[in-house]
Amino acid sequence: MQEPMKRHIAPLKIEKGNLNFHADLYYPFQHHLEMSPPLTPYGIKDDSMEHTETPRAVFHNYLRAFYPYHPSGNVSPSTVTLPLDQGDIVLVHSVHTNGWADGTLLDTGARGWLPTNYCEAYDQQPMRPLLKALTDFWDIIRGGCGFPLNDAGNQDLVRGLIAGVRYLLQKSECLTRDCTLVTSHDGLRRNRKALLADLSSLVRTTKRFQEVGSSSATQEEIDYMVDEMLLKAFRIVTRGVHFLDVWNEEVGLSRTIAELEQQPAHHPGPLASAAETGPISEAAASEADTERNESRLMNASRLDMSRASARVDDSPQTRPMSVTTKRISISHRVSTSGPAAAVRNPNLASERLNSAYDAFLGVLGSFIGLHLQSRSSTELVVTTEQAVRSCRALLTVVEATCEHDPQGSGLLEGARDTMYERLSELVYAAREAFRPAHSPDDELVFLPDEGKRLVDAATDCVRAAGSCLAKARLMLEECGDFELDAMPQELAPAPSAVTDVNKTPQPQRTSSLPGNQNRPQEASLRLPPPPLQIPNSINKRYSPPTPGLTDDTTPSSFQSRAGASTPATDMSSFPSTNLLSSSLDKLSFSSHHTQPIEIPHRNSQPKSDVSESFGRGVTSNGSSFTFNSRLRDSEMSGVSQTSTRATSPDIGNHYQVPSLKGSISHSTLAEENEETEANILEKTYAHELIFKEGQVMGGSLRALVEKLTAHQSTPDAMFVSTFYLTFRLFATPLEFADTLVDRFNYIGDTPHTAGPVRLRVYNVFKGWLESHWRHDCDNSALEFIVGFANGTLMGTLPSAGKRLAELAEKVSKVHGPVVPRLVSSMGKTNTATAQYVHPDTPLPPPILGKKETNLLKQWKNGEGTISILDFDPMELARQFTIKESRIFCAILPEELLATEWMKKSGSLAVNVRAMATLSTDLTHLVADSILQLEEPKKRAAIIKHWVKIANKCLELSNYDSLMAIICSLNSSMISRLKRTWEVVSQKTKTTLEFLRGIVDVSRNYAVLRQRLQNRVPPCLPFVGTYLTDLTFVDHGNQALRNLPTDEGEMAVINFDKHMKTAKIISELQRFQIPYRLTEVPELQAWMQNELVRVRSSGEKSLQTFYRRSLVLEPREAPQQPRNMQPESSSSSILENAKDKFDFLSWTHPSKAKSVATNG
């Protein structure tokens, strides 16, 4: 993921001292940019808006900071954040789902992460061409496709910027120096001048660049010039923004006021008229994709904006126009949110869902926008009708999804019913507010108080719709996407109808006039409100279509006029009122809506949990935020292999479902849910998690438990198994159980997720008791678990409580796991991982002749002696392998935790230590068998035999025995036996050298690791490498990580360390599959006897061996070259490099090379 990301991100390379920008302050951190954004959760408007994701390569948008953002210290050491001042303009490269955006500050060229909730989208219409030009400019220069030096397009790029500036000046009526505005407003004149100066500077630089480009210039020079051009382009845009600010302040406001006074005369200012015509629709067409992306962002920040407006009103002198322009941009986004849907199969449920949701939100958005101000009754009728209509479209999809619900869990039904309720409230509110038209005039308005109720109702609708969407997607994720067949026409207008209308709003825009006087359909609109039928009962299925205005004959112009509320319509129809209201009504609006505005911020939704659950299965075109798809992908790949034993109950499944259903319906029935519904997901510890590249790196216990029992997605298998394996290293069993119960309890505050979460909590307990219970330490928590099972759990999920109590009972009686662990499955072949061997395939017959059998018999009776030479090397290798494999397969994962096997006393790692002992015994047996013989020739024969055995061990993939034998043959007491090695055949030496190369320690056992990587069991890996790895993971990683929080640093569990540990252990477990070999008890008995014999000499054995070695072949004079020892030490490599070149090429290729070059 790094490669394309880097290419894409490359920050400006600003040369120190050359420019007055302080970007170089941030430049040193550029390598951090590929890391994940800070984890401060983004305030979310409702619980699903931002979950739709469409991986997109490039996403451009401009944000403007309306709060200063100056993080005290970096949010995390691996993250570069971008400090913002109010009014700063940022070019956004991507927006992470958690609300942080990767952006470049135009002011300085610095790049980093910034919180989007501190910003508003900057999309002022007169600036649009200029912004677009800058985006293109950036794309070409930084887009990664290489920058063609002599590309004629370069000139066009600058032209784009020039045209953008020109457009801006034109729209602001400041094109020439002699314009009235320019001459009369000093501020405008100065800014205009500065803007043009910057532009000419860029043109000059570009010219120079093109000249240089045609000549020869170093890459460095070129890079520098490119950066310079980019910075100048940024500067131009910054100037442009500033210019527009001044214009708005000095000209726009006074015009607006003037227009207000002239009402109803319509004289839209230059901005409004611009919005009305060409550029918008043009942009809408050309940038449909991008716009669509942005639309969600805009929707999402809608509520924010109202707050922002309030703020702006407090200090109107700073940026008075921003309110108006914001409205423009929002509405515009909404209007163009439809088209992109066409790309995909529109009949897919997820597609329908998304488009219906988008349309509904668009309608609601304009509904809120419109009714914040006093409106005509007619409009109320139209917009309400539109809201109902689009809501029905959404509900139709939801209904269809409900029918596909495989488990009938009732989750979605609950959300849907809530949606109905909210919608009916909206309609009632509209009815209340409506004043029957006494006169044919449309001038009657309703009062702001009623407007508040309307807006409240609409806001609730937004939230309910979000919840619906989230549930529906979850459902689609579970049951798979499906195609909706022809939707019943009378039930709801297809969402595409809405979007189609949205696509073509221009005729109405241009024709409509303030006050709606000239609309031909007006008569029909003056009718009293139709009896909109909204289901009153939550259990009622969807009701028949509403008559009257909602029927399909309603002219499409109405829909677009009233519902779609494109910017043009807003602006052109009500230029005066709109402006007035936006400047005057804001305060009241924001005071009404502090509640819904604040909620999202309190929610502090975790970034990944939700998004990952929607990441797969649902092909979403909703595309709210672009996100780093590579990051996500890595996370998803983990998620996709979910469903572990622990989380997918095999036994309890059938009776859990009804109980879950019960709890859900119970909770939806409760009236006070309205209150808690608003606080969905409020209680979460997700901010206490540390992520990196989609992986949980650390977190507090409660946050990790929350992740373990996340309702949105089935937890990652590796995460779950790591938890079970290692939680005792960071929590006591009782703490773990307590945290789980706590999770079970606090999720009750959020009814719609309580069901699945509680089920997961139960599953975690179940998996723990069934397969991961450790009697040595977990029993302390048993009583607590029984209490929970019989108490809280029994009360909520009776059958689950019963089951858990039974399990606990069983655990208290049985020693050992109730359900045998999957991995250490001794005695049976796991066909899933091992080479497939048909169970009926006979085991290979032992290579044991009559002679050998007789010898063993005699030995058993105490007659005669046997040596290894009496047996076939293969058979000996097999019997060693059987012996060793048996111990290896018995190793329990907990033996490998926290260097348990290293404990000097009371170690639980009996099998690991038995492995070590067996290896040691084998090495000693090898040494002993060689050193007990007097004649060099006989010793050489034994050596030859051991080399053969070692080679057979390799054939059997028994690397552990191979290592032991090589260890011994390599040891100084054997290798120093010069006279012996003289009579060892070259063939044996070559084989030995080959084997030595396999177990070579160099490059961190690169050869051995490579061989094991793709090895299919049965295989006996060398346990030592795992032990070393585990030791270093344990010692090389801290137990805790620091998580920066608002109140300073917080030490959380370094879960990454445990993940690494679990990964190594699972690698080892992969090989815990027994061999299919025939055991020869007589031979085993003899081998065991031999091993015990060498062991019995105890600590002294090595000294004894060494002394024996010295006796057999006394030391020679030290100056004699030791070139007879093929394995002689590498320190003297320069002395006898040539002698050993062949051998060493196996073991030290790099060194051999350096010798060759040196010598």
Place this chain on the structure above:
Amino acid sequence: MRPQREYHIVVLGAAQFVQNVWIESYDPTIEDSYRKQIEVDGRQCILEILDTAGTEQFSSPHPPSYTGRFQPLSSRPHADVGSLFRELYMKQGQGFLLVFSITSMSSLNELSELREQIIRIKEDEKVPIVIVGNKSDLEEDRAVQRARAFALSQSWGNAPYYETSARRRANVNEVFIDLCRQIIRKDLQGNSKSSDSDRKREGGKRQDRRKDKKRQNRRKGPCVIL
């Protein structure tokens, strides 16, 4: 440019002397985790660090047991007379870091056995060795007085002694540079074809001189011992 030199350093001793502890997430399973590049007297050297941590029980002697299973004994003496498995590492090594923990006297005592094994395997009394007293950040738990360590150093022909804190990254590079310098010098001596005894005598002298200087430095202040 001079060719890069590559040396094998073997880390031995009780205290784990983990490299790269400062990195955020240490993964020992990758090849590079045991490689280290340092500059010694203007020369780039690649060190491959071999560490047997975690495998102390392999091929080490143990008390007799007839059950076929290892019985954990609380009184099991830890002193390894010599481990055949460790010999694999030792044979590869050109320089040796003998690490003990300043908080454990027994960890110091174990070093002598290790040195004997090294000398036996390398058949060289003057094999490059550096004694490392690790965990210098735990001064309050110090169990090994510096004088003890210096005494050991003297008895080993003035093998350099450093006190380090792997956790705080204190003095770690210095240890490797010193060891590397010793190896380079030995290489050069090997090339000069001087006779074995001459080399030893000469090398010893030179080392003594250097180390006298070093020791003086050490005693002057805490610049080496942190």
